[in-house]
Amino acid sequence: MTDPEKSAARLRRQLADRLSEAGHLKSPQWQAAVEAVPRHKFLSGGFFRSVPGSSPTAYAPVLPDEYSEGWLSLCYADESLVTQIAGTVVPRDITGTIARQPSSSSTLPSLMVDMLEALDVEDGNAVLEIGTGTGYNAGLLAHRIGVENITTVETDPDVAASARHALWGCGYQVDVVVADGRKGYADSAPYDRVIATCGVTRVRQEWVNQTRPGGIILTTLRGGLWSSGLAKLTRTGDGTAEGAFISEASFMRARQEKPESNLDIPGPDDGERRRTHLGGDIAHDWTARFIIDNTMDGLSLIGGVSLAGEPPSDYFLHPESGSFAAVSGSGDEGYTVRQGGPLRMWDTAERAIGEWREQGSPGVTAFRIRVTPEAQTVYLESAPGVAWVKPAGTASSL
Template sequence: MSDHDQLLGQLIDNMTASGSLRTQPWKDAAATVPRHEFLRNGFFRVVPGSSPTAWAPVLEDGDGWLEACYADESLVTQIAGTIKPTDIRGEIMREPTSSSTLPSLVLRMLEDLEVEPDMKVLEIGTGTGYSTAVLCARLGDGRVTSIEYDEQVALRAREALARLGTYPNLLIGDGLLGENEEAPYDRIIATCAVQTVPGAWLEQTRPGGQILTTIGGWLNASELVRLTVHEDGTASGSVLGGQVSFMLARPHQAPALGLLPDLNAGKERKAVIGAAVLNDWTTRFIAQFAVPTAQRLKLRQGQHAEDVLVDVDAGSFAALHEEDGRWIVRQGGPDRLWDAVEEHLGRWHAAGTPAVEEATVRVSPQGQSIHW
């Protein structure tokens, strides 16, 4: 048995023990896909102790490369939109833009997709191609279509899949627009997060079909959601929980803050809910449905440290600070951001702050909402 066969077997055993791999068909599919084939261009590893975070390349056959390929962890494969591990020597301090998701999450999502052997699946975000290969191993190449936004990422995935003799329908384009020619699909699965579920996905999923995606936002909290599409073109479904985090689809990423509005120009009042609640992941996830285009930052205004929500395009803001044991909010612009957050979180608290797994997300071409 080769080293990678042994490592793959250990990975399968670990994912089974953790509950990520739950059924035999997916175990069989995963066991046929060597993950290292999708990482031959190397990956980036965090430089220990670096601040801000620095990344160093780990290249094929380098120290620990093969073992890391079969570790249950996400591996960054692209930095700053274009830079791959073979492009640099030394370190780089830029933001990751593509990665190979940890295998246990890939398999958990494929299990949660609830596919049957005769179904047709659209994957949004090919990435390295690993999850695409597992889908093909289960369903057959002809039932899998995968779209990748980044042309170079897509080409590397195509090469890796071809090395395994796997030839799904691979496309380069904006996955938020879906793929109309082969529609409708029985299942759509997204390996990137979206701020709002695109209407094209609803249109391209047959009634009764499902969409599995991570819904995230600019307050930096996200959850995995499984939606069933209805005859009227809307969809609804459960939040599956687990604080699943993916990079937001590039067109859904937050705009640059640029020049902030005048934070001293707003109207003050005593806040019913303080900004400290946003330190909690679940609370931020729920609050995002009330203020989906707001970003959060921390500033110092005079004597006060302030928590600020700002909607760049609308020019609205809410700035909160503590004073004599109470929270004060100052709001300006066309929208009262903190009023919306308080109203939304107030309804959640009135319901007893149920866990997100008890929530239902509803999506229509007009928008999305969360309910208990």
């Protein structure tokens, strides 16, 4: 019988080779980490796989069989493996399937490696990771810079306990802290590098303050319309941070920033109606969603709602202020918007999308971000005047 540890080591080397050939792994240090850290040990509670063709996506549990080559191969595939659903359910809890949102996972190895390479870690750097999940990424970091230099923060105590167990079992006595990582972790600050593996709506001032001048913050920013961009910021000496969006990567969002689930649809007579050149189908475009999300926090979208006597409309909702924009029509016949509440959301969206189109509709990586104690500003590198500013602390979800 084949020795499972030998099989796992071979599969790790194969994963590292594939990631290297595809251009994700660039440096020998991260190559060595992928070859050394046993991802399967971080998946010993099993994982969920999506059921092909299910809508909404359903997940079925896959329980561990560390001695089977099939199980090990899945652990070393370049796949994101969901390990918890709906904030509590783990693979051993169910038979059959479950169609709820994933709440913890072991991230896609190629994305993890892209981020680790982009973090530009140097020997001796102190690193804060936000979103421990299985602990696999913290294991890679511990291998690269030493256990004493990495602190990882997880909001879910059960997830944190499993990650600690796996990390320590592999010989990586990493400090796994249970906390809301959106506030960073002041006790071990300052850090040279901060990396978030859950999506957030804002780069919080705490992260900036806890990073040394010249240090790097790497995080995905995601909004209510499910846009996302991976931002790489450098902390400047005056307590601000600034940088570029380097990819469209996306992560499950921070649990505290879950979208409002009880959304009220306004009645058919609410709001004021007018013609608009911008249809609700603009939300099919990733960058357009990214731009609208960067004009305000806390948006939700419900597509194709038909109220009595009304044509189907896409409802853009801002529950916190009670504002809405319901957009109907088509490119052929033209669009109509009905807006209500204190924010004229469609006026803002039209203006922002118009400015972006005037610049040739560039993608997410054409944008930059600046964070100061006063505001978070996302702007176009080629036209710094095309900017969307969110003042600090303007959303109750923060």
